[in-house]
Amino acid sequence: MNAPAIVWFRNDLRIADNPALAAAARSGAPLVGLYILDDASPGQWRPGAAADWWLHHSLAALTETLAERGVQLTLRRGRAQFVFEQIIAETGAGAVFWNRLYEPWAMRRDEEIIAQLRDDGVKAHCFHESLLFEPGTVRTKQGESFRTFTPFWRACLAAPPPDRPLPAPKSLHAAPLTPDSEDLDAWRLLPQNPDWAVGLRNAWLVGETAARAELSDFARNHVADYKSERDFLGRVGVSRLSPHLHFGELSPREVWRAISEPASIGGEAYLRELGWREFCHHLLIAHRDMPDCPLDRSFERFPYRDDEAALDAWRRGQTGYPLVDAAMRELWITGWMHNRARMVSASFLIKHLLIDWRKGERWFWDTLVDADLANNSANWQWVAGCGADAAPYFRIFNPALQGEKFDPDGAYVRRYVPELAGLDARYIHRPWAAPEDILRAAGVRLGVTYPHPIVDHAQARERALAAFEHMRSLAALREA
Numbered sequence: 475m476n477a478p479a480i481v482w483f484r485n486d487l488r489i490a491d492n493p494a495l496a497a498a499a500r501s502g503a504p505l506v507g508l509y510i511l512d513d514a515s516p517g518q519w520r521p522g523a524a525a526d527w528w529l530h531h532s533l534a535a536l537t538e539t540l541a542e543r544g545v546q547l548t549l550r551r552g553r554a555q556f557v558f559e560q561i562i563a564e565t566g567a568g569a570v571f572w573n574r575l576y577e578p579w580a581m582r583r584d585e586e587i588i589a590q591l592r593d594d595g596v597k598a599h600c601f602h603e604s605l606l607f608e609p610g611t612v613r614t615k616q617g618e619s620f621r622t623f624t625p626f627w628r629a630c631l632a633a634p635p636p637d638r639p640l641p642a643p644k645s646l647h648a649a650p651l652t653p654d655s656e657d658l659d660a661w662r663l664l665p666q667n668p669d670w671a672v673g674l675r676n677a678w679l680v681g682e683t684a685a686r687a688e689l690s691d692f693a694r695n696h697v698a699d700y701k702s703e704r705d706f707l708g709r710v711g712v713s714r715l716s717p718h719l720h721f722g723e724l725s726p727r728e729v730w731r732a733i734s735e736p737a738s739i740g741g742e743a744y745l746r747e748l749g750w751r752e753f754c755h756h757l758l759i760a761h762r763d764m765p766d767c768p769l770d771r772s773f774e775r776f777p778y779r780d781d782e783a784a785l786d787a788w789r790r791g792q793t794g795y796p797l798v799d800a801a802m803r804e805l806w807i808t809g810w811m812h813n814r815a816r817m818v819s820a821s822f823l824i825k826h827l828l829i830d831w832r833k834g835e836r837w838f839w840d841t842l843v844d845a846d847l848a849n850n851s852a853n854w855q856w857v858a859g860c861g862a863d864a865a866p867y868f869r870i871f872n873p874a875l876q877g878e879k880f881d882p883d884g885a886y887v888r889r890y891v892p893e894l895a896g897l898d899a900r901y902i903h904r905p906w907a908a909p910e911d912i913l914r915a916a917g918v919r920l921g922v923t924y925p926h927p928i929v930d931h932a933q934a935r936e937r938a939l940a941a942f943e944h945m946r947s948l949a950a951l952r953e954a
C-alpha cells in the first residue's frame with residue numbers, strides 16, 4: 475500500500491484552489507492533514523491576539539470541511555521540525571505537500587525542513603499559491619526587483635495572467651491510521667478573561683465558505699463602484715477580504731477571476747490594490763529586514779520622540795481628533811480598519827506625534843485580524859516616508875480635512891466615537907471649533923466627555939517638517 479502523504483496547512487486554510495492539497499490528492503496516497511502551531515519560529519513576529527482569534531475559527535472551519543471529505547486535520551503545537559519527526563514516525567508518511575510562505579522566518583524554516591525531510595528519505599513538494607505572480611518572475615529589464623509600484627504592476631499585467639483556480643476536491647482518500655490531534659480549545663487562541671472579542675464576533679464570519687460568500691457578494695454588488703467609493707469611511711466601498719486573504723481562506727487567483735470577469739473600471743482599480751499586496755510581498759522578499767529597518771537608511775537618524783502618554787492616547791482613540799479616534803476604536807472593536815483610516819491614523823502617530831513608525835506597526839500587528847508582515851511593514855514604511863515608493867514625508871494629512879472629505883456626514887465618527895454623536899456634521903470633525911452652546915446641546919464637554927486635541931495641527935506640522943529637515947541636514951553632512 476502507498477505510504478501516506480502529509481498535507482501541511484499554513485496560511486492556506488481552504489480546500490479550493492489549494493495546489494498542495496490538489497497535488498497530494500492526485501498522487502493517490504492516503505492523506506494526513508496537519509496544522510502546526512509553531513510559536514517559536516516567528517520570533518518577535520508571532521501573530522498577535524486578534525490574529526489568534528481568527529486562526530482559531532478558521533481552523534475550526536477547515537477541520538469541519540476536511541472531515542466532510544473523510545480527512546482529519548491533525549493539530550500539533552511545537553517547533554515544526556520536531557513535529558515532523560513525530561508525525562513521520564507515527565504515520566510512516568513518504569511525502570509532505572505544502573504551499574510556500576514568504577515571511578523571512580518561514581522561508582528559513584522551510585529550507586531546514588526540506589533538508590531534514592531529505593535526510594529522512596521523505597519527499598517534500600512545495601507550491602506557489604499565496605500570490606498572483608510567483609516571486610522572482612517579475613523583474614526589471616536588468617533582472618532586479620522593482621522598487622516602485624507602477625512599473626512593477628505594469629510588468630505584472632504584461633506577464634501571463636494567473637492560472638485558473640483549481641476546483642475543490644469532491645472527495646479525499648484518508649490515511650487508515652490518523653495521528654492523535656491536540657484539542658483546539660486547549661491552545662487558548664481565544665481570549666479567556668476578559669472576553670474582548672465580542673466586537674470581532676459581531677464583525678466577522680470566518681472560514682472558506684464565508685469568505686467565498688463575501689467575495690461573490692462584493693463582485694456582484696459593489697466592485698463596479700469600487701473606484702469612486704473605496705476611500706469613503708462608513709460605507710460599503712471596500713471588500714473587507716484582507717483577513718480571508720491573509721489566512722488563505724480565499725486564494726488571490728480566485729479573487730482575480732471573480733473580479734476580472736467581466737472586466738470593469740471598478741474591477742481594474744480593485745486588481746491594482748491586489749497589486750499592492752503583491753508588491754509588499756515582493757519587497758519583503760527583497761528586503762528581509764523591512765519589518766524592523768527603514769528601507770531608506772537616512773531615516774535611521776530621524777529624531778523620533780519617546781512619549782508614552784501620547785502613544786497611549788493614540789492606541790486608545792483619545793487624541794481629540796475624531797477621525798483618528800474613530801479609526802483607532804474601529805481597530806480595537808472589530809480588529810480591522812479601513813485603508814483611508816489606516817493612512818490617517820498612521821500618519822498622525824508618525825508626523826503629528828513624532829513617534830517611531832515601528833511602535834505603530836507593532837500595535838497594528840497585535841490588534842489587526844489581517845495583520846500581515848509584508849503588508850503591514852511596507853505600508854507603515856510608506857506612510858513614514860522611508861519605504862519603497864513612499865509618500866513624501868512633507869505630505870502631512872490634516873485629520874479634520876480628511877474627515878470632512880471622506881466622512882462628510884460624520885457617520886463613521888458617530889459610530890465609533892459615540893460621545894460626539896450629537897454634534898452636527900459641521901463640527902463633528904473639529905469639535906474644538908464648535909461654539910459652546912452647540913457643544914452643550916450635543917452633550918459634549920471638551921476635556922471631560924471628549925479630550926481636547928493632544929497636539930495643535932499647525933504646530934505639529936511645523937515640528938514634523940523641522941524634524942525632517944534636521945534628518946536631511948545630518949544625511950547631507952555625512953555625504954559631504
Ligand code: FAD
Pocket residue numbers: 704712713714715716717719720744747748749750751752754811812813814816817820838842844845846847849850851853854857
Ligand atoms: P480592499 O480595498 O477591498 O482591497 C482588496 C485587497 O487588496 C485587500 O484585501 C488587500 O489584500 C489588498 N490591499 C489593498 N490595499 C492594500 C495596500 N495598501 N497594501 C497591500 N495590500 C493592499 N493590509 C493587510 O492585509 N494587512 C496589514 O497588516 C496591513 N497593514 C496596514 C498598515 C497601514 C499603516 C496601512 C496604511 C495599510 C495596511 N494594510 C494592511 C493595507 C490595507 O489597508 C488593507 O489591506 C485594506 O484596508 C484591507 O481592507 P479590504 O480588504 O477592504 O481592502
